[in-house]
Amino acid sequence: MSVIELNETDVPAIAVRGDYAIVAITKHGTALARGLHKQFSNMDLYYMGKFAQGDEAASGIQLFNGSVRLLLPALFQSYKGLIILISLGAVVRMIAPILQDKKTDPAVVVIDDKGEHVISVLSGHLGGANELTREVAAAIGARPVITTASDVQRTIPVDLFGRRFGWEWESASADKLTPVSASVVNEERVAIVQESGERDWWMYDSPLPPNLQLCGSIAEALDAKPQAALVVTHRLLAPEEEAILANGVLYRPKVIVLGMGCNRGTSAEEIEAVIRETLAELGFSMRSVRALCTIELKKDEQGLVAVANKFGWEFVWYAPDRLNAVAVEEPSDTVYRYTGAYAVSEPAAKLYTGTGKLALTKKKSGNCTISVGIMPFE
Incomplete structure (x- = not known):
């Protein structure tokens, strides 16, 4: 040895x-x-x-x-x-x-x-x-x-909030981690606004500390005039909402599901551009994307695989019979002739989210078709 x-x-x-x-x-x-x-x-x-x-x-x-x-x-x-x-x-x-x-x-x-x-x-x-x-x-x-104060006091560790679910804080919020943590452990009034994401984030068997106030919206939180805030949302905040981040941390839960179909050989650059453009139109953050879903025929589509790998998204594909079992708004005989499914992006997003309602049912852009769903965590 x-x-x-x-x-x-x-x-x-x-x-x-x-x-x-x-x-x-x-x-x-x-x-x-x-x-x-x-x-x-x-x-x-x-x-x-x-x-x-x-x-x-x-x-x-x-x-x-x-x-x-x-x-x-x-x-x-x-x-x-x-x-x-x-x-x-x-x-x-x-x-x-x-x-x-x-x-x-x-x-x-x-x-x-x-x-x-x-x-x-x-x-x-x-x-x-x-x-x-x-x-x-x-x-x-x-x-x-x-x-660590938050562990000893059995309260929210601001820098780890939602981490076990994959939540990420916005980089612009990084310099707020320390002052917001101080507000939490010093028992100052802290507003918690959650618009999306997993709900079972409280890790203790005791009640939420009284200084932590759950608010139904950012507007409600602003009216409460808290000394700090934790905001969990996949949305891009409107200008009038950004005041909540004066001493606040913005978290991005992994809730956005992208359903996509594309022509064979579509470049990763075009696919990424369509995704960015679509999410910007919806007012959604790229950092909240959870999965990219498509048909089994496209499981080796290089552009789709490259984009999923670049951002660390889950890449999921479904067999045509599973896609055809989902009700869609505009089934296409042409798509069926080439893929064996009457639609790709819409049913793929619905299958993953487990819901029949999407934020965007379907949009055709260049060589791509995209649908957008939100995971309905309750």
């Missing part, structure tokens, strides 16, 4: 197999780390060569000699999170020079040498350290230590 020799000049050669790295430098820490490594298949284990037990090669464990401080920068760049069995103070000193940004830094969790406490140290929300802390603590029977 080769051992990583750490020094000040060379970048350590590590073998990344999992999403998380466990690091130990003491005898007791190594024993705890080995037990943890056996419980999680997506974690790589690193500990000092002097604690080698002979099974490291077979177990995929990596040994090192030298200061662990020299190993951490490589791990920081390579893993989603680090679980470190070293004293908290030492970890803080070692990672301080390599911190970049909370949006990119990995999660860092510290475990004490007796395995009594698992502490969320860095990237608690965005990096997932708080969740990782709970999982690791449960695995070794330790106490999770989480100090």
